[in-house]
Amino acid sequence: MGLIFLVGNGASIKNADKKMAKQTVRDIEIAGAKVLVRVDFNVPLAAGEVADDTRLRGALPTLQYLREAGAALILMSHLGRPKGKKVAEMSLQPVAKRLGELLGSQVVLAPDCIGEEVEEMARKLSPGQILLLENLRFYPEEEANDAEFARRLAGLGEVYANDAFGAAHRAHASTEGIVHHVPVAVSGLLMEREICYLDRALKEPQRPFVALLGGAKVSGKIEVIEYLLDKVDALLIGGGMSYTFFKAMGLEIGASLLEEDCLEVARQVLDRVEGKGGELLLPVDCVVARGPLAEAQTQVVSRKAIVAGWEGVDIGPRTRRLFAERIGRARTVVWNGPLGVFEIESFAAGTREVGEALAAATERGTTISIIGGGDTAAALSQADLSASMTHISTGGGASLECLAGSVLPGVAAIAEKGG
Ligand code: ADP
Ligand code: MG
Numbered sequence: 001m002g003l004i005f006l007v008g009n010g011a012s013i014k015n016a017d018k019k020m021a022k023q024t025v026r027d028i029e030i031a032g033a034k035v036l037v038r039v040d041f042n043v044p045l046a047a048g049e050v051a052d053d054t055r056l057r058g059a060l061p062t063l064q065y066l067r068e069a070g071a072a073l074i075l076m077s078h079l080g081r082p083k084g085k086k087v088a089e090m091s092l093q094p095v096a097k098r099l100g101e102l103l104g105s106q107v108v109l110a111p112d113c114i115g116e117e118v119e120e121m122a123r124k125l126s127p128g129q130i131l132l133l134e135n136l137r138f139y140p141e142e143e144a145n146d147a148e149f150a151r152r153l154a155g156l157g158e159v160y161a162n163d164a165f166g167a168a169h170r171a172h173a174s175t176e177g178i179v180h181h182v183p184v185a186v187s188g189l190l191m192e193r194e195i196c197y198l199d200r201a202l203k204e205p206q207r208p209f210v211a212l213l214g215g216a217k218v219s220g221k222i223e224v225i226e227y228l229l230d231k232v233d234a235l236l237i238g239g240g241m242s243y244t245f246f247k248a249m250g251l252e253i254g255a256s257l258l259e260e261d262c263l264e265v266a267r268q269v270l271d272r273v274e275g276k277g278g279e280l281l282l283p284v285d286c287v288v289a290r291g292p293l294a295e296a297q298t299q300v301v302s303r304k305a306i307v308a309g310w311e312g313v314d315i316g317p318r319t320r321r322l323f324a325e326r327i328g329r330a331r332t333v334v335w336n337g338p339l340g341v342f343e344i345e346s347f348a349a350g351t352r353e354v355g356e357a358l359a360a361a362t363e364r365g366t367t368i369s370i371i372g373g374g375d376t377a378a379a380l381s382q383a384d385l386s387a388s389m390t391h392i393s394t395g396g397g398a399s400l401e402c403l404a405g406s407v408l409p410g411v412a413a414i415a416e417k418g419g
Helices: 054-068 093-103 116-123 147-154 177-181 189-203 219-231 241-248 260-276 317-328 349-364 374-382 396-403
Strands: 003-006 012-015 034-038 072-076 107-109 130-132 159-162 185-187 209-213 234-237 279-281 285-289 298-302 311-315 332-336 368-372
Touching: 034 054, 054 072, 054 093, 054 189, 093 107, 093 130, 147 177, 185 189, 189 332, 189 368, 189 396, 209 219, 209 317, 219 234, 219 260, 219 332, 219 396, 234 241, 234 317, 241 260, 241 311, 260 279, 279 317, 285 317, 311 317, 311 349, 317 349, 332 349, 332 396, 349 368, 349 374, 368 374, 368 396
Parallel strands: 034 072, 034 159, 072 130, 107 130, 159 185, 209 234, 209 332, 234 279, 332 368
Antiparallel strands: 003 012, 285 298, 285 311
């Protein structure tokens, strides 16, 4: 019998293999230590200010925990794509300011992320103080995972904690290389949650396990579809990607989104499901519009009745009921991709209604709901359903790679418990 992880609403995840658990900041001696924390502060900026501080808030539990445990903090992050050069607009200065406000104490921005001056600043830190290193990607060595650069970063602190799930799918100096130069690499509290849900809950799901996929394109999610097909009890597909499947089934799709070069993959997926008797649910009806605008004329049609000049923009009411019913019987649901063009209110109902069914199942305590993908998270927030889900991932690309079964290098680099 392994550990039981209690999650929201009384549902639990059995951890059958204790060895898989990663060490966290709770497992190590911290008092008096200088802790290097890789955070994901890659936030949107507008007019020199942080436009959305969700990612900063996401790191607060780890930062507060470490400070209360008596650590001095050296934070490091990337921001944007400065392509290995110092770009003033991509300085972390606005982040230092906003983080200071959120923590209610000063966050000093270092003038650089490596070098003697920074080393001196790090040396002088006392417990509770916070130093934020300047943008890691001002150096091409960061993305190149340069060993010397990683060694210099590592030299700034004594303990390394990674709380940047959103950057864990890349083997960069601050996420992977650095662990070869520190005595121990542990996860932060946000990373711990992400690993719990996106890694372990998906590898050993409580069944029935249902995946819900949507979004615009098949092309970005081929690996996800293929991996999940073998894993899940049912795969539900909606959104723009369903029309390529309809086309592959020989249906007319009018002006709906079509990816010609994915038709073959879609055909293979359909064949595979047929052969194996696995459960793949595609929409049975859709909302079609005379164009992608809010004021466009719309109608609900069976998937067999889409005609030229009309574009599929949402799943229809029968499909919503079908998906809601299937989700209601699941014990684990993972969802990536909105089921319609949710940005337009009149095309958002399908995503919202299925979201409501998942929220209700989660609140009943019978279902663990795991959400990946930036647009999916935005759609649920727009529908006011975020608080009802078990876990909403903070990492777009990283969560998608987990759904494709990949081992993230930044996660692999974290020490295992008992290891
Ligand atoms: P995520 O960011 O959650 O991974 P994606 O980026 O894959 O999701 O997909 C989100 C986009 O898919 C949204 O912009 C939405 O408008 C679009 N989309 C959903 N359904 C359709 C559709 N029927 N036709 C065109 N685009 C769609
Ligand atoms: Mg997206």
